[in-house]
Amino acid sequence: MQKCGNNKIEMRKITILIHCEDQKAIIASVTNYIASIEGNIIYLDQHVDADENVFFMRLECEFSSQNWDIEIIKNDFQTNLATPFNMYWEIYTQEQKPxxxxxxxxxxxxxxxxxxxxxxxxxxxxxxxxxxxxxxxxxxxxxxxxxxxxxxxxxxxxxxxxxxxxxxxxxxxxxxxxxxxxxxxxxxxxxxxxxxxxxxxxxxxxxxxxxxxxxxxxxxxxxxxxxxxxxxxxxxxxxxxxxxxxxxxxxxxxxxxxxxxxxxxxxxxxxxxxxxxxxxxxxxxxxxxxxxxx
Amino acid sequence: MQKCGNNKIEMRKITILIHCEDQKAIIASVTNYIASIEGNIIYLDQHVDADENVFFMRLECEFSSQNWDIEIIKNDFQTNLATPFNMYWEIYTQEQKPxxxxxxxxxxxxxxxxxxxxxxxxxxxxxxxxxxxxxxxxxxxxxxxxxxxxxxxxxxxxxxxxxxxxxxxxxxxxxxxxxxxxxxxxxxxxxxxxxxxxxxxxxxxxxxxxxxxxxxxxxxxxxxxxxxxxxxxxxxxxxxxxxxxxxxxxxxxxxxxxxxxxxxxxxxxxxxxxxxxxxxxxxxxxxxxxxxxx
Amino acid sequence: MQKCGNNKIEMRKITILIHCEDQKAIIASVTNYIASIEGNIIYLDQHVDADENVFFMRLECEFSSQNWDIEIIKNDFQTNLATPFNMYWEIYTQEQKPxxxxxxxxxxxxxxxxxxxxxxxxxxxxxxxxxxxxxxxxxxxxxxxxxxxxxxxxxxxxxxxxxxxxxxxxxxxxxxxxxxxxxxxxxxxxxxxxxxxxxxxxxxxxxxxxxxxxxxxxxxxxxxxxxxxxxxxxxxxxxxxxxxxxxxxxxxxxxxxxxxxxxxxxxxxxxxxxxxxxxxxxxxxxxxxxxxxx
Amino acid sequence: MQKCGNNKIEMRKITILIHCEDQKAIIASVTNYIASIEGNIIYLDQHVDADENVFFMRLECEFSSQNWDIEIIKNDFQTNLATPFNMYWEIYTQEQKPxxxxxxxxxxxxxxxxxxxxxxxxxxxxxxxxxxxxxxxxxxxxxxxxxxxxxxxxxxxxxxxxxxxxxxxxxxxxxxxxxxxxxxxxxxxxxxxxxxxxxxxxxxxxxxxxxxxxxxxxxxxxxxxxxxxxxxxxxxxxxxxxxxxxxxxxxxxxxxxxxxxxxxxxxxxxxxxxxxxxxxxxxxxxxxxxxxxx
Structure with a gap:
């Protein structure tokens, strides 16, 4: 994580929602991935429903990279995380107002x-x-x-x-x-x-x-x-x-x-x-x- | 009503609870009675259940009279108020702890x-x-x-x-x-x-x-x-x-x-x-x- | 008091606010007066500021009388109650929206x-x-x-x-x-x-x-x-x-x-x-x- | 993470508190470490004070390993995480009542x-x-x-x-x-x-x-x-x-x-x-x- 203040680089913000069966190392894997693509986690909250054995997570991340591409992120996310962990997931950019x-x-x-x-x-x-x-x-x-x-x-x-x-x-x-x-x-x-x-x-x-x-x-x-x-x-x-x-x-x-x-x-x-x-x-x-x- | 501060006369405090069919002049009659026996009302709240046509009242009064007698008050209350208005009532002195x-x-x-x-x-x-x-x-x-x-x-x-x-x-x-x-x-x-x-x-x-x-x-x-x-x-x-x-x-x-x-x-x-x-x-x-x- | 349901007579509703020095028999006097002009008290709340020795009261009353006149009530109120008790008072009809x-x-x-x-x-x-x-x-x-x-x-x-x-x-x-x-x-x-x-x-x-x-x-x-x-x-x-x-x-x-x-x-x-x-x-x-x- | 139900293995629970300057990859590093020692994260919450650029985290983890040793964990934690990230940290076992x-x-x-x-x-x-x-x-x-x-x-x-x-x-x-x-x-x-x-x-x-x-x-x-x-x-x-x-x-x-x-x-x-x-x-x-x- 890293704070990005009022610097000149335009920051792109995304929100990630995940749920899947609870397994080892989910948080580590997701946060490693964010770190690997130079993202700063500005919010992370997670929850385990112990009765149903389900894991939930919500992250907000910022990216300063100029070559940032949400579609590439989504593809990578699917391949590297969602498929191996059998995750249900959603990713939204800040601009997408429902x-x-x-x-x-x-x-x-x-x-x-x-x-x-x-x-x-x-x-x-x-x-x-x-x-x-x-x-x-x-x-x-x-x-x-x-x-x-x-x-x-x-x-x-x-x-x-x-x-x-x-x-x-x-x-x-x-x-x-x-x-x-x-x-x-x-x-x-x-x-x-x-x-x-x-x-x-x-x-x-x-x-x-x-x-x-x-x-x-x-x-x-x-x-x-x-x-x-x-x-x-x-x-x-x-x-x-x-x-x-x-x-x-x-x-x-x-x-x-x-x-x-x-x-x-x-x-x-x-x-x-x-x-x-x-x-x-x-x-x-x-x-x-x-x-x-x- | 009259405030009784830190004077020397010992004050006797009573609580009166009343309910009865709603009728004209209940409050006037009860407050007139309290005034007539030199009582000071220190609290009065009332409620009318409009659906059931029932009147409820709670009063706290103070008396300074040395010849004060709770039994006489109860008798008078029954005769002068409870009987004519067909009231259900309770009177407690402050000393009576349940x-x-x-x-x-x-x-x-x-x-x-x-x-x-x-x-x-x-x-x-x-x-x-x-x-x-x-x-x-x-x-x-x-x-x-x-x-x-x-x-x-x-x-x-x-x-x-x-x-x-x-x-x-x-x-x-x-x-x-x-x-x-x-x-x-x-x-x-x-x-x-x-x-x-x-x-x-x-x-x-x-x-x-x-x-x-x-x-x-x-x-x-x-x-x-x-x-x-x-x-x-x-x-x-x-x-x-x-x-x-x-x-x-x-x-x-x-x-x-x-x-x-x-x-x-x-x-x-x-x-x-x-x-x-x-x-x-x-x-x-x-x-x-x-x-x-x- | 008396409940006035869905009868045909049009009811006039007024709100009375009072404050004055706390004295004996204020509630009795005011409620007697309301009863005397055939009003039904539908709400009464009062408060005594014991430190300042000030009495406050708010009443809502209904009147069914066809000859009802708010100005006469105000005059009577001033003469019979406000002057003897040295009251500050306000009376509003329901129709008067501020x-x-x-x-x-x-x-x-x-x-x-x-x-x-x-x-x-x-x-x-x-x-x-x-x-x-x-x-x-x-x-x-x-x-x-x-x-x-x-x-x-x-x-x-x-x-x-x-x-x-x-x-x-x-x-x-x-x-x-x-x-x-x-x-x-x-x-x-x-x-x-x-x-x-x-x-x-x-x-x-x-x-x-x-x-x-x-x-x-x-x-x-x-x-x-x-x-x-x-x-x-x-x-x-x-x-x-x-x-x-x-x-x-x-x-x-x-x-x-x-x-x-x-x-x-x-x-x-x-x-x-x-x-x-x-x-x-x-x-x-x-x-x-x-x-x-x- | 992995749910540990009513199995026979006795679970050891610890609580970890961390704060340090906000930096990249803290969460990833800590959660990787927990995963590496076979711990299950059962609670994780984190906070970044953006004004002061300080990162805070609280974790609760469970360990089933029979060779579990809190002192070894503390030493490893100091060497692998606290020193490189310059962390202030506390680790408590569930048994330690203050x-x-x-x-x-x-x-x-x-x-x-x-x-x-x-x-x-x-x-x-x-x-x-x-x-x-x-x-x-x-x-x-x-x-x-x-x-x-x-x-x-x-x-x-x-x-x-x-x-x-x-x-x-x-x-x-x-x-x-x-x-x-x-x-x-x-x-x-x-x-x-x-x-x-x-x-x-x-x-x-x-x-x-x-x-x-x-x-x-x-x-x-x-x-x-x-x-x-x-x-x-x-x-x-x-x-x-x-x-x-x-x-x-x-x-x-x-x-x-x-x-x-x-x-x-x-x-x-x-x-x-x-x-x-x-x-x-x-x-x-x-x-x-x-x-x-x-």
């Missing part, structure tokens, strides 16, 4: 929050597309000058809705989808196409209160803390890998309306944090759980 | 914590009795010089165990019971006898993960936050009115053992806070929920 | 956040005016269709800037001012004119790190928790009454840039909560401290 | 808490000694059967007190000292002798409210959050490297006594966490800041 589609229905608070953070330059991603099953939030999209597509979606026209969604996602070259209080089921086909690439915000502290009306259930139970959970969407309702959770204190003096209002604060910030973690390639999924290198 | 029995099994961390706080003078209560279905913690009780009674309790000898428990509770004139990780079912008879007077600590963020091994379930689900819940014991397992909850963040890097260790921190402090709130008469129960005037 | 001016400079994250929440209907106030000493954020104001006024403000043209600010505040009939990371000093004249009506967000956990560059100071000190503080503006820099604070955990692994980014999350939510509390008339100021009835 | 001295005065809540956790088996350390400048807590030490030494300490007899302390620390072979609300200055000589090995708990959220009576200052300032800070003791009062901090919410309704009581909860848990982190060799100090690998 493209995110926002799915919304009628609630606007998460939409305003994400678009505000996006406009303020806090999210390393692009939002080329907003999809909704209602027309209500078209004006919000317009304010932020983002294309808005109305895609009706009900049980009766599910196949047609799904096709329209898929066409749009393809057309806009979308990498991942964020459900910002989108109130419709995501079809299994779409889940398969975007495996671990669809982020939902559920308005409870999962696994407590899955499904509809969680604030009403929380109020009825008399809990002293409410929560929100952001997770990847899987076939099981509210059962996908959890990315981020947060909580707020409530008391007997709070009405259901207070729960809902406090919950909106939570939903916003939990979703924003999950989106940021995903866009920064800090999450990995295995066995319906996430490894979050934050 | 007597608490600790039920334990083999886990010692909550026991050490409560006895430490008790010895440090932080809990306004007396602990005349520790009951256990194992002998393991007798030495801890001995360290703190508190009577320890071994009461075996299994399915086969339930009736006998219950009888022994009841005899002890009666003998030591116990007001309320704290289950400090006591790993046996409380019998319906005991629950009835100590309705809303038995406090349990459950090692999860209820209603998530009720029952056995909640940390294992939380680990398997991949949650990012674990919790602990203190509640009054009812006939439904882990379904009683919640008094206090708290949480701690966990990540993929934590093992089940880490969850359990972090959980022990939570269990301790959540149980201690619940016990303190109860001993200070700051909790009221209605409709399987608590009103906590803190 | 008018808020936003002061900004170049940071846009708090501005986006407040305008997003405002547009999502979460803040009970009106925003007729944004004032800035830079042109940078005009486009954000335009997106949300709120008048934006550029008022240059430097040491050299302080008097002129202050005059322009005051003219605008008067023209738009502004009730209170929010400094959403406005990076200029507020003049003593403006502070006097809007005493306890100017809310600032400071990006540290006051009183730690007042003044400029608090995240840099926090980083240098190696703190494990950073914070943000919303307070009323007084003549002393960052010394005004604190309305709301919140914190976030940091570690050695976070850079100054991480501190700043995490801080932006905090600043946003702390400021939003303070603005909401103020707009709901839940704050009272006394002796450079706030009473917050939340 | 010996801790508790310094106390009259407050007993932190003492009870630590001794309770210690007795419950939660702290990987030994407590052979309690030192106090008062006799008050001798009975607590006796309950837990730990030697208690009364060492008077005032300005007049500073040299004598210091000598007695040093003699005791030497006699009991003490590795680190915990000031559990010890209310006397630690002498520079002792600080030098136990550099970064003396842990204090300060009852405020440093750097706010250093010095005496922080709860009173916090109350006067009207903060909405109070805190506690555990730090290593240096020559500057309350200015040493921070290990752990935590906070609790307060409101206008809390008196100074409430602040103090809530603060006791904080002090206890913050100190306990700091002690645990230190005993597990998870802390490193550099430039008056801590790196905490937790």
């Amino acid at each position: 493209k995110m589609a926002l799915f919304v229905s009628k609630y606007d608070h998460c939409l305003y929050d994400i678009l505000g953070r996006y406009s303020a330059g806090e999210l390393p991603l692009e939002i080329p597309l907003i999809v909704s099953n209602h027309e209500d939030l078209r004006s919000v999209a317009k304010r932020f000058e983002i294309p808005f597509h109305y895609v009706p979606f009900t049980k009766e026209i599910k196949a047609q809705g799904e096709q329209q969604q898929m066409d749009l996602l393809k057309k806009y070259d979308i990498d991942f989808i964020v459900l910002a209080r989108y109130m419709q089921i995501i079809t299994p086909n779409l889940i398969t196409l975007y495996r671990n690439q669809i982020i939902n915000i559920h308005h409870s502290f999962l696994p407590a209160f899955p499904g509809a009306k969680p604030y009403h259930s929380a109020f009825k139970r008399g809990v002293k803390i409410i929560g929100a959970t952001s997770h990847y969407v899987t076939e099981g309702l509210d059962e996908g890998p959890i990315i981020e959770q947060d909580i707020a204190r409530v008391s007997h003096s709070h009405s259901i309306e207070d729960f809902i209002m406090k919950g909106r604060y939570l939903e916003r910030s939990v979703l924003a944090r999950a989106v940021k973690l995903h866009a920064e390639r800090k999450t990995m999924v295995y066995n319906n759980k996430t490894v979050v290198f934050s | 007597k608490m029995a600790l039920f334990v099994s083999k886990y010692d961390h909550c026991l050490y914590d409560i006895l430490g706080r008790y010895s440090a003078g932080e809990l306004p209560l007396e602990i005349p009795l520790i009951v256990s279905n194992h002998e393991d913690l007798r030495s801890v009780a001995k360290r703190f010089e508190i009577p320890f009674h071994y009461v075996p309790f299994t399915k086969e000898i339930k009736a006998q165990g219950e009888q022994q428990q009841m005899d002890l509770l009666k003998k030591y004139d116990i007001d309320f019971i704290v289950l400090a990780r006591y790993m046996q079912i409380i019998t319906p008879n005991l629950i009835t006898l100590y309705r809303n007077q038995i406090i349990n600590i459950h090692h999860s963020f209820l209603p998530a993960f009720p029952g056995a091994k909640p940390y294992h379930s939380a680990f398997k689900r991949g949650v990012k936050i674990i919790g602990a819940t203190s509640h009054y014991v009812t006939e439904g397992l882990d379904e009683g009115p919640i008094i206090e909850q708290d949480i701690a963040r966990v990540s993929h890097s934590h093992s089940i053992e880490d969850f359990i260790m972090k959980g022990r921190y939570l269990e301790r402090s959540v149980l201690a806070r619940a016990v303190k709130l109860h001993a200070e008469r700051k909790t009221m129960v209605y409709n399987n929920k608590t009103v906590v005037f803190s | 008018k808020m001016a936003l002061f900004v400079s170049k940071y846009d994250h708090c501005l986006y956040d407040i305008l997003g929440r405002y547009s999502a209907g979460e803040l009970p106030l009106e925003i007729p005016l944004i004032v800035s000493n830079h042109e940078d954020l005009r486009s954000v104001a335009k997106r949300f269709e709120i008048p934006f006024h550029y008022v240059p403000f430097t040491k050299e043209i302080k008097a002129q800037g202050e005059q322009q600010q005051m003219d605008l505040l008067k023209k738009y009939d502004i009730d209170f001012i929010v400094l959403a990371r406005y990076m200029q000093i507020i003049t003593p004249n403006l502070i006097t004119l809007y005493r306890n009506q100017i809310i600032n967000i400071h990006h540290s956990f006051l009183p730690a790190f007042p003044g400029a560059k608090p995240y840099h100071s926090a980083f240098k000190r190696g703190v494990k928790i950073i914070g943000a503080t919303s307070h009323y503006v007084t003549e002393g820099l960052d010394e005004g009454p604190i309305i709301e604070q919140d914190i976030a955990r940091v570690s050695h692994s976070h850079s100054i840039e991480d501190f700043i980014m995490k801080g932006r999350y905090l600043e946003r939510s702390v400021l939003a909560r303070a603005v909401k509390l103020h707009a709901e008339r839940k704050t009272m100021v006394y002796n450079n401290k706030t009473v917050v009835f939340s | 010996k801790m001295a508790l310094f106390v005065s009259k407050y007993d809540h932190c003492l009870y808490d630590i001794l309770g956790r210690y007795s419950a088996g939660e702290l990987p350390l030994e407590i052979p000694l309690i030192v106090s400048n008062h006799e008050d807590l001798r009975s607590v030490a006796k309950r837990f059967e730990i030697p208690f030494h009364y060492v008077p300490f005032t300005k007049e007899i500073k040299a004598q007190g210091e000598q007695q302390q040093m003699d005791l620390l030497k006699k009991y072979d003490i590795d680190f000292i915990v000031l559990a609300r010890y209310m006397q200055i630690i002498t520079p000589n002792l600080i030098t002798l136990y550099r970064n090995q003396i842990i204090n708990i300060h009852h405020s959220f440093l750097p706010a409210f250093p010095g005496a009576k922080p709860y009173h200052s916090a109350f006067k300032r009207g903060v909405k959050i109070i805190g506690a800070t555990s730090h290593y003791v240096t020559e500057g009062l309350d200015e040493g490297p921070i290990i752990e901090q935590d906070i609790a919410r307060v409101s206008h309704s809390h008196s100074i006594e409430d602040f103090i009581m809530k603060g006791r909860y904080l002090e206890r848990s913050v100190l306990a966490r700091a002690v645990k982190l230190h005993a597990e060799r998870k802390t490193m100090v550099y430039n008056n800041k801590t790196v905490v690998f937790s």
Whole structure:
């Protein structure tokens, strides 16, 4: 490792994600390889899931070489490391911002929050597309000058809705989808196409209160803390890998309306944090759980 | 109201708890009464459960009168307020410390914590009795010089165990019971006898993960936050009115053992806070929920 | 008190704030008065500052009377209660939304956040005016269709800037001012004119790190928790009454840039909560401290 | 790396701490070395202080070799790694529990808490000694059967007190000292002798409210959050490297006594966490800041 300060040479930064069966000498081999191509490791975190015997690693490296070529690195990585260790791996350059589609229905608070953070330059991603099953939030999209597509979606026209969604996602070259209080089921086909690439915000502290009306259930139970959970969407309702959770204190003096209002604060910030973690390639999924290198 | 500083007159302090059907002029009537007997209100909090139409109030008052008589006040209160408003009420003098029995099994961390706080003078209560279905913690009780009674309790000898428990509770004139990780079912008879007077600590963020091994379930689900819940014991397992909850963040890097260790921190402090709130008469129960005037 | 459900009679709701020297029978007198004019108390909270001997109270009442007249109530209140008890008081009807001016400079994250929440209907106030000493954020104001006024403000043209600010505040009939990371000093004249009506967000956990560059100071000190503080503006820099604070955990692994980014999350939510509390008339100021009835 | 499950071979576990100037290939060299001696890395975390250009690493490794010899490993490590990279390093076997001295005065809540956790088996350390400048807590030490030494300490007899302390620390072979609300200055000589090995708990959220009576200052300032800070003791009062901090919410309704009581909860848990982190060799100090690998 070597610190590269404000020198004149332009530095290229890449992020590497790895998981594979746990074996001897993985870290040594990967760090040797980085050293061999003159890279400086500026971040390294690793995790071993002892129950599943799986090894996870995330690295950020800087390269100053002028002849630097990401494709050559990828090829070398595959040959020298991924094949012998039977690794699953991803490599991203800093310039590659993922493209995110926002799915919304009628609630606007998460939409305003994400678009505000996006406009303020806090999210390393692009939002080329907003999809909704209602027309209500078209004006919000317009304010932020983002294309808005109305895609009706009900049980009766599910196949047609799904096709329209898929066409749009393809057309806009979308990498991942964020459900910002989108109130419709995501079809299994779409889940398969975007495996671990669809982020939902559920308005409870999962696994407590899955499904509809969680604030009403929380109020009825008399809990002293409410929560929100952001997770990847899987076939099981509210059962996908959890990315981020947060909580707020409530008391007997709070009405259901207070729960809902406090919950909106939570939903916003939990979703924003999950989106940021995903866009920064800090999450990995295995066995319906996430490894979050934050 | 009137502040009473460091004057020489000895002040008598009482706490009043009230609940009744919500009606006009309750607060005016109660505060008029306190004013009429020369009391100073030093704390007043009230709550209306709009769904159930129930009114709750907690007051702390000071009296300087030398002819002060708590029994006369109680009689007057019954005649002038409780009867016309059909109130449920309790009045305590500051001197009346509730007597608490600790039920334990083999886990010692909550026991050490409560006895430490008790010895440090932080809990306004007396602990005349520790009951256990194992002998393991007798030495801890001995360290703190508190009577320890071994009461075996299994399915086969339930009736006998219950009888022994009841005899002890009666003998030591116990007001309320704290289950400090006591790993046996409380019998319906005991629950009835100590309705809303038995406090349990459950090692999860209820209603998530009720029952056995909640940390294992939380680990398997991949949650990012674990919790602990203190509640009054009812006939439904882990379904009683919640008094206090708290949480701690966990990540993929934590093992089940880490969850359990972090959980022990939570269990301790959540149980201690619940016990303190109860001993200070700051909790009221209605409709399987608590009103906590803190 | 009496619950008024979904009946047909339109209910009028008012909020009453009181503070005065602590005396006997204040609560009884006020609640008697409310009962006498057929009001239902739906919220009552009170506080006695024992050191200063000051009594504070906040009430929300509902009236169903068709002949209801807020001016008569105010007159009666003055005659029957405020004069004899020498009270400071305020009464608001639910319809009176306060008018808020936003002061900004170049940071846009708090501005986006407040305008997003405002547009999502979460803040009970009106925003007729944004004032800035830079042109940078005009486009954000335009997106949300709120008048934006550029008022240059430097040491050299302080008097002129202050005059322009005051003219605008008067023209738009502004009730209170929010400094959403406005990076200029507020003049003593403006502070006097809007005493306890100017809310600032400071990006540290006051009183730690007042003044400029608090995240840099926090980083240098190696703190494990950073914070943000919303307070009323007084003549002393960052010394005004604190309305709301919140914190976030940091570690050695976070850079100054991480501190700043995490801080932006905090600043946003702390400021939003303070603005909401103020707009709901839940704050009272006394002796450079706030009473917050939340 | 390789998982070693419940096999029969006894595993030896060591912890390695390293810091040195940041250079290329440190991680590769260290992990290569571990691989070369058949060690399995079960934990690795590293940090680069970019401002100071310092590299920090913490590893936990397991060895199954029957001919395993810690002294040989230490020698090899020095020759092959520490010398070429000019490293500061420490290696501990799992069996080496550090010996801790508790310094106390009259407050007993932190003492009870630590001794309770210690007795419950939660702290990987030994407590052979309690030192106090008062006799008050001798009975607590006796309950837990730990030697208690009364060492008077005032300005007049500073040299004598210091000598007695040093003699005791030497006699009991003490590795680190915990000031559990010890209310006397630690002498520079002792600080030098136990550099970064003396842990204090300060009852405020440093750097706010250093010095005496922080709860009173916090109350006067009207903060909405109070805190506690555990730090290593240096020559500057309350200015040493921070290990752990935590906070609790307060409101206008809390008196100074409430602040103090809530603060006791904080002090206890913050100190306990700091002690645990230190005993597990998870802390490193550099430039008056801590790196905490937790």
